[in-house]
Amino acid sequence: MDEATRKEYYELLKFESVGADPLKLRDCAQCAAWLKAWLERLGFKGELLMPDVKDGKAAPPILLAELPGAEGAPTALVYGHYDVQPPDPLDEWETPPFEPTEKDGRVYCRGAQDDKGQTFAFLCGMRDYLSGLAEGAPRPTVKVVLEGQEESGSAALSEMAPGLRRRLAADVLLVCDTHAAPGLRPAIIAGLRGVSHFTMRLTGADRDLHSGEYGGIAPNAAQAMAELVASLHNPDGSIAVFGFSDGIEAPEHEERRLAEAFAPTEEAMAAEIGCPPSGGQLGKTIAQRNSFEPTIEVNGIHSGYGGPGSKTVIPREAVAKISMRLVPGQTPRRAFDAVRTHLEAHVPRGMKLSIEDYTPGAGGFRLPLSSPLFRLAADTLTAMDERGPAFVWCGASIPVVSALRDASGAAPLLVGWGQAEDRIHSPNESYSLAQFDKAREWGGRIFAALCQR
Amino acid sequence: MDEATRKEYYELLKFESVGADPLKLRDCAQCAAWLKAWLERLGFKGELLMPDVKDGKAAPPILLAELPGAEGAPTALVYGHYDVQPPDPLDEWETPPFEPTEKDGRVYCRGAQDDKGQTFAFLCGMRDYLSGLAEGAPRPTVKVVLEGQEESGSAALSEMAPGLRRRLAADVLLVCDTHAAPGLRPAIIAGLRGVSHFTMRLTGADRDLHSGEYGGIAPNAAQAMAELVASLHNPDGSIAVFGFSDGIEAPEHEERRLAEAFAPTEEAMAAEIGCPPSGGQLGKTIAQRNSFEPTIEVNGIHSGYGGPGSKTVIPREAVAKISMRLVPGQTPRRAFDAVRTHLEAHVPRGMKLSIEDYTPGAGGFRLPLSSPLFRLAADTLTAMDERGPAFVWCGASIPVVSALRDASGAAPLLVGWGQAEDRIHSPNESYSLAQFDKAREWGGRIFAALCQR
Numbered sequence: 001m002d003e004a005t006r007k008e009y010y011e012l013l014k015f016e017s018v019g020a021d022p023l024k025l026r027d028c029a030q031c032a033a034w035l036k037a038w039l040e041r042l043g044f045k046g047e048l049l050m051p052d053v054k055d056g057k058a059a060p061p062i063l064l065a066e067l068p069g070a071e072g073a074p075t076a077l078v079y080g081h082y083d084v085q086p087p088d089p090l091d092e093w094e095t096p097p098f099e100p101t102e103k104d105g106r107v108y109c110r111g112a113q114d115d116k117g118q119t120f121a122f123l124c125g126m127r128d129y130l131s132g133l134a135e136g137a138p139r140p141t142v143k144v145v146l147e148g149q150e151e152s153g154s155a156a157l158s159e160m161a162p163g164l165r166r167r168l169a170a171d172v173l174l175v176c177d178t179h180a181a182p183g184l185r186p187a188i189i190a191g192l193r194g195v196s197h198f199t200m201r202l203t204g205a206d207r208d209l210h211s212g213e214y215g216g217i218a219p220n221a222a223q224a225m226a227e228l229v230a231s232l233h234n235p236d237g238s239i240a241v242f243g244f245s246d247g248i249e250a251p252e253h254e255e256r257r258l259a260e261a262f263a264p265t266e267e268a269m270a271a272e273i274g275c276p277p278s279g280g281q282l283g284k285t286i287a288q289r290n291s292f293e294p295t296i297e298v299n300g301i302h303s304g305y306g307g308p309g310s311k312t313v314i315p316r317e318a319v320a321k322i323s324m325r326l327v328p329g330q331t332p333r334r335a336f337d338a339v340r341t342h343l344e345a346h347v348p349r350g351m352k353l354s355i356e357d358y359t360p361g362a363g364g365f366r367l368p369l370s371s372p373l374f375r376l377a378a379d380t381l382t383a384m385d386e387r388g389p390a391f392v393w394c395g396a397s398i399p400v401v402s403a404l405r406d407a408s409g410a411a412p413l414l415v416g417w418g419q420a421e422d423r424i425h426s427p428n429e430s431y432s433l434a435q436f437d438k439a440r441e442w443g444g445r446i447f448a449a450l451c452q453r
Numbered sequence: 454m455d456e457a458t459r460k461e462y463y464e465l466l467k468f469e470s471v472g473a474d475p476l477k478l479r480d481c482a483q484c485a486a487w488l489k490a491w492l493e494r495l496g497f498k499g500e501l502l503m504p505d506v507k508d509g510k511a512a513p514p515i516l517l518a519e520l521p522g523a524e525g526a527p528t529a530l531v532y533g534h535y536d537v538q539p540p541d542p543l544d545e546w547e548t549p550p551f552e553p554t555e556k557d558g559r560v561y562c563r564g565a566q567d568d569k570g571q572t573f574a575f576l577c578g579m580r581d582y583l584s585g586l587a588e589g590a591p592r593p594t595v596k597v598v599l600e601g602q603e604e605s606g607s608a609a610l611s612e613m614a615p616g617l618r619r620r621l622a623a624d625v626l627l628v629c630d631t632h633a634a635p636g637l638r639p640a641i642i643a644g645l646r647g648v649s650h651f652t653m654r655l656t657g658a659d660r661d662l663h664s665g666e667y668g669g670i671a672p673n674a675a676q677a678m679a680e681l682v683a684s685l686h687n688p689d690g691s692i693a694v695f696g697f698s699d700g701i702e703a704p705e706h707e708e709r710r711l712a713e714a715f716a717p718t719e720e721a722m723a724a725e726i727g728c729p730p731s732g733g734q735l736g737k738t739i740a741q742r743n744s745f746e747p748t749i750e751v752n753g754i755h756s757g758y759g760g761p762g763s764k765t766v767i768p769r770e771a772v773a774k775i776s777m778r779l780v781p782g783q784t785p786r787r788a789f790d791a792v793r794t795h796l797e798a799h800v801p802r803g804m805k806l807s808i809e810d811y812t813p814g815a816g817g818f819r820l821p822l823s824s825p826l827f828r829l830a831a832d833t834l835t836a837m838d839e840r841g842p843a844f845v846w847c848g849a850s851i852p853v854v855s856a857l858r859d860a861s862g863a864a865p866l867l868v869g870w871g872q873a874e875d876r877i878h879s880p881n882e883s884y885s886l887a888q889f890d891k892a893r894e895w896g897g898r899i900f901a902a903l904c905q906r
Binding site: 205219229232279299300309312318 | 646659672680751804848849
């Protein structure tokens with residue numbers, strides 16, 4: 001890393017931009033202003049958008065910046081986030097969490113990787129590309145959106161995105177906030193599942209009742225919730241909700257082949273999670289179940305007594321938290337409607353059902369393997385590393401990416417350079433100079449490639 | 454009430470005998486000593502048994518007293534408890550909780566009814582009987598056992614009872630700690646269900662997992678517990694556990710007829726509990742379901758996230774508390790073995806089951822309607838009140854009664870004079886002079902009847 005870049009990188013890392021901490025709002029604002037100035041030195045025109053105050057809480061600013069390109073040239077939208085996880089537990093840090101410290105080729109600091117490091121490296125690559133252009137050469141329009149709330153849910157940007165359609169409109173959405181495959185082999189996130197969630201509550205009697213005096217008489221909310229939750233799946237683990245899976249787009253043969261090729265074995269997964277990987281439908285592979293199938297997952301059930309010993313009550317109420325992971329062909333609304341219809345049809349005798357806190361979230365997506373963008377990315381990464389990219393159809397969700405995809409119309413291209421040893425979200429987070437260089441090289445190459453296509 | 458009895462009753466009530474409160478151990482001991490002296494004035498020989506210290510906690514003494522009767526005369530064992538519920542919340546008492554206060558024919562005090570009042574009134578009746586006997590007339594052997602831990606589970610007496618078989622041996626076990634029917638109509642508890650309980654735990658992965666990254670891969674302990682709990686019952690509400698109901702003694706026609714006659718209607722029960730009384734098996738009546746059928750009840754389920762909003766985890770662990778109400782023909786051990794076998798056979802894929810804190814508790818019993826004791830009690834109560842007794846096959850359990858029944862070999866006869874307005878366990882507990890007189894009359898009459906049969 002050249003000294004000028006290192007100096008900037010360290011300046012950026014020193015901002016204590018913990019987006020979730022109201023006491024760090026000023027640090028976040030300063031960090032956003034620093035990034036705005038940095039982009040403006042490249043010719044961007046930047047603006048700091050202040051989200052509405054919600055529930056008395058202000059949110060960190062959203063930086064929106066644009067560098068107009070040649071007429072007819074493609075438009076790239078770069079998304080990243082400058083907020084970081086809280087540094088707690090502080091006493092486990094070997095160096096101060098906001099004092100970048102280099103050791104054995106790695107920079108230790110909160111945000112060294114996630115996502116100040118990755119995004120800044122990528123933007124440095126973009127700068128390399130822009131500064132290398134011949135005078136008057138056609139260049140793409142570049143838009144940059146950097147938020148300060150990703151680690152706490154991206155609420156403001158997700159809400160504002162639909163109103164920023166025109167300013168976000170782009171052909172490709174570039175995100176450098178994910179992992180490479182082991183051994184720093186490049187990886188393209190070829191798909192993400194969507195996510196929706198809600199809370200459901202069953203209510204029976206008007207109080208917890210004595211299990212002797214009322215046993216056999218009063219309906220039991222804990223038992224009722226068990227029955228209702230159990231009704232969501234068939235004995236083979238498949239989803240039993242009528243209509244939920246309607247319209248799901250089956251993966252193409254090539255997607256299946258690549259996903260299987262990069263999926264962990266059952267044995268490796270058992271070692272990773274500490275039990276047999278028996279979730280999902282019997283007879284389907286790990287790659288199918290995690291990459292191409294939706295889930296309905298119970299995130300929690302709580303009802304009645306849970307303390308030491310016993311309390312022989314008939315619980316009056318039970319609450320379950322449900323989340324759904326969605327795949328292409330499903331929409332959050334249709335999936336939820338199917339689940340709600342199922343739940344209402346299966347309410348156990350004597351119970352009242354209420355559904356609360358429904359959050360539609362976002363649908364899932366898969367990049368078409370045959371799309372020019374996908375091939376461009378794969379070729380670019382193969383030029384960087386002869387192993388070529390791994391392809392990851394990720395079972396997780398990045399709702400803000402879906403929101404930006406919807407608002408911008410852009411095809412998302414998620415390539416990041418994280419590794420497990422970076423320990424993001426934990427004490428002693430770090431990012432190696434080698435990773436930084438890869439992310440920077442990727443940033444330069446993908447812009448060049450986009451303009452050549 | 455005569456003044457001498459009232460003076461004694463009030464003395465007894467003033468002891469702050471909160472058995473569950475270690476700071477009131479001295480009050481409990483003084484209360485027990487007072488009762489011992491009271492019985493010894495009638496000719497009893499008493500002893501205060503000190504339970505073993507458990508987990509560093511001493512328990513209130515158990516008073517065992519005996520008055521030998523004529524050779525060949527029956528032996529009656531009287532059980533009661535001198536401990537009371539804590540008086541909290543103190544500020545809701547209109548008079549001091551341990552200062553007996555008479556108002557409109559009712560005595561207000563903690564323990565005025567439960568169970569210092571009921572037991573003392575009953576013992577006063579016994580005293581009336583004994584003092585009315587002609588010189589040299591044959592009389593029964595009377596044994597009295599009074600404990601100070603009933604409100605917190607009767608642990609010490611239940612544990613010591615098997616070792617006291619010889620000293621507790623009796624023909625009839627007299628308990629005055631229950632309710633009369635509405636309108637102070639006499640009631641005989643013609644049966645009680647038994648109770649056992651345990652905790653079950655399902656464990657999957659070695660930590661809570663991200664529901665995106667591992668959804669469709671990792672087994673979900675909350676969903677697994679829902680399936681396991683749901684497997685315990687059939688869709689019609691009947692118990693689905695093979696062998697659990699083996700050997701259950703069906704009620705006789707007359708028991709069914711009487712239980713139906715005194716059972717609340719579905720409408721009355723719905724009003725009482727605030728929801729449809731839809732527990733138990735479809736097609737059976739409230740009396741059947743509560744009096745003559747066993748239950749397997751989930752007292753609580755806890756797993757995963759239960760806070761505000763959402764946390765999209767796959768819970769690694771789920772815990773459920775289960776209690777069973779048992780009816781004659783079942784034994785706690787056989788019932789539990791059937792449930793455990795069922796649970797082990799239904800453990801969902803990927804989960805480990807562990808069963809903890811199994812407490813066998815006690816079996817249920819029913820008094821044979823045709824037994825001489827039952828007819829004696831019914832006749833005695835009919836002589837007291839022309840309406841005759843109500844018969845209650847109670848869905849609840851009094852495990853200490855079962856323990857004493859097993860240890861003494863005696864047939865339990867539970868007749869009490871409580872009414873809903875006594876507000877036991879609540880502030881402003883009270884017992885009317887009319888109730889006291891009924892309990893006292895009953896005490897005198899049943900002893901007389903026992904000796905005449």
